[in-house]
Amino acid sequence: MTTVHDILAAVDRLAPFRLAESWDNVGLLLGDARAEVRRVLVALDVTDAVCDEADAVEADVIVAHHPLIFQPVARLTTDGPQGRLALRLAAAGRAVVAAHTNLDSADGGLCDILAGLIGIEETDPLEAGHGQRQYKVVCFVPEAALEAVAQAAFEAGAGRIGRYTETAFDVAGTGRFRPGQGTHPAEGEVGRLSRVPERRLETVVPANRLGAVLAAACKAHPYEEPLIDCVALHGTPPDPGLGRAGHLKASRTLGDLADKTKEALRCESVRVAGDPAALIERAGVVTGSGGGMTAALRAAGCQAYITGEMKYHEVQDLAARGIGVILGGHWRTERVTIEAWAPRLAEAVDAQVRMAESETDPTALR
Numbered sequence: 001m002t003t004v005h006d007i008l009a010a011v012d013r014l015a016p017f018r019l020a021e022s023w024d025n026v027g028l029l030l031g032d033a034r035a036e037v038r039r040v041l042v043a044l045d046v047t048d049a050v051c052d053e054a055d056a057v058e059a060d061v062i063v064a065h066h067p068l069i070f071q072p073v074a075r076l077t078t079d080g081p082q083g084r085l086a087l088r089l090a091a092a093g094r095a096v097v098a099a100h101t102n103l104d105s106a107d108g109g110l111c112d113i114l115a116g117l118i119g120i121e122e123t124d125p126l127e128a129g130h131g132q133r134q135y136k137v138v139c140f141v142p143e144a145a146l147e148a149v150a151q152a153a154f155e156a157g158a159g160r161i162g163r164y165t166e167t168a169f170d171v172a173g174t175g176r177f178r179p180g181q182g183t184h185p186a187e188g189e190v191g192r193l194s195r196v197p198e199r200r201l202e203t204v205v206p207a208n209r210l211g212a213v214l215a216a217a218c219k220a221h222p223y224e225e226p227l228i229d230c231v232a233l234h235g236t237p238p239d240p241g242l243g244r245a246g247h248l249k250a251s252r253t254l255g256d257l258a259d260k261t262k263e264a265l266r267c268e269s270v271r272v273a274g275d276p277a278a279l280i281e282r283a284g285v286v287t288g289s290g291g292g293m294t295a296a297l298r299a300a301g302c303q304a305y306i307t308g309e310m311k312y313h314e315v316q317d318l319a320a321r322g323i324g325v326i327l328g329g330h331w332r333t334e335r336v337t338i339e340a341w342a343p344r345l346a347e348a349v350d351a352q353v354r355m356a357e358s359e360t361d362p363t364a365l366r
Contacts (some may be wrong), residue, residue: 004095004352006032007040007061009155010348013165014341015099018208019129019239024101024180025067030086031095037061040349042342043356044335046085046096053358054094062089065110065338067098079309104179105129105240108344110287110337115244117264117336118257118285118306126243126284126296128156137214138200140175142187145222146199152220153201168203186222198312204233243293245284245300252325254278255305261306265328265336273315274324280304283329287333295324308333 008028011017020026039061043050046068054062064180068086076083089096103109105125115123124232137158141149150168153159159167179185188194205213210230216356218226255276262270283304284297290307291314298321305323308330315325339355346353 002037003033004028004037004061004097007037007063007095007349007351008033008097009283010345011097011099012065012278013160014344014348015109016160016239017099017102019102019105021101021242023077025070026098026100026102027097029067029069029098030089031061031093032316032330033095035060035093035095037095037349037351039352039354040345041354041356042338042345044331044338044359046089047082047359048085049358049360050356051085054089054182055092057354059094060351061095061097061355063097063099065098065100065103065334067100068096083299085249092233095176101242103338103341104287104295105242107240108335108341109240110150110341111242111244111285113340114264114285114287114306114333115246117340118283119249119258120244120246120250120283120285123244123246125241125302126245126286126293126300127241129239134233135205135207135210136202136231136233137205137210137217138202138237139221139232140173140198140227141201142175142222143197143199144171145220146170146201149217149220150203152216153203153213156212156216158205159203159274160206161204167225168201170199170201173198173200185223186224235279236277243284243286243290245282245297245302248280250277251281252327254280257283257304257306257324258326261326261328265332267328267332269328270329272325273319274304275325278303278324280324287337288330294318294321306333329361329363331363335359 009252036098037060040061041054042063045066046064078084104111154182155167161167175196178193179188187196228276254274257280258270258272280303282301284302286307288308291310306326309327318325342355
């Protein structure tokens, strides 16, 4: 049986929640993690239309890019759209999972997809990731309990290396101990030296999951006093950061790049700032709202920048610095890319996954 927890874990594998910006709100925002899931609806926003569609297709979970709940709320009532939608979904027994800035930054996430659609290759993050310390956790486990302890650790966040999950190493050995007075050993007898066949289980854990992994491993371990070592690792690769910068498959003018962007985003028009005849060989992308990236674009040597929306004066400043700007719209740059990402989620879960068809751009030209 697939559960909400399984969907949450799959999203975390594809777009680790640790990549989210500190101000963001991602993960399970509404619902019971133990509830059964047969159908998943992927959407950019949680709206009335999306909730209507979830009713029609009997979706158990909505995986949304924009969080239904951004800031802590003091009360949930039907007086505002946020409370009304949350209460409606809760009454229907539907869960909501948000994958926002973590999905933007993840390997294979929305920024990677946008860069690929436009023809930008050999990309690097525009903004450095906020990598964190990794630990090697070593646990000594009686053979019969190996799988239970390992699975508990994996579910708590251990064993993730890039796109691989449940990575670990184990080797056979012999545990030696003498239980003292007042102990209740799972193996051996009080006062007598015991030698027990054990496995040495090793795996990796990010700093922000270390406490949860240790607690889960201890709970699943049959010993009163499990022996667990934690070793800090050095030289850990940084997490992916926001945005992507790379070379175009073939150099083209800013005007041609704007046409390529329209084709990739399936739209009739984009906004362009800069000299349409300027030759572009290196460009940067950020889906959605792409402000605050001037220094990063200059450091990456970008001659053009494709994003959804920016402040007027930021666009003006970039153009004055010789960096052309192409604005494809917040909704469009995220909607097209999340459509391309949804099949990856479908491959990762044992449930029906479909993209919402009811969404429209709230800022579309009329």
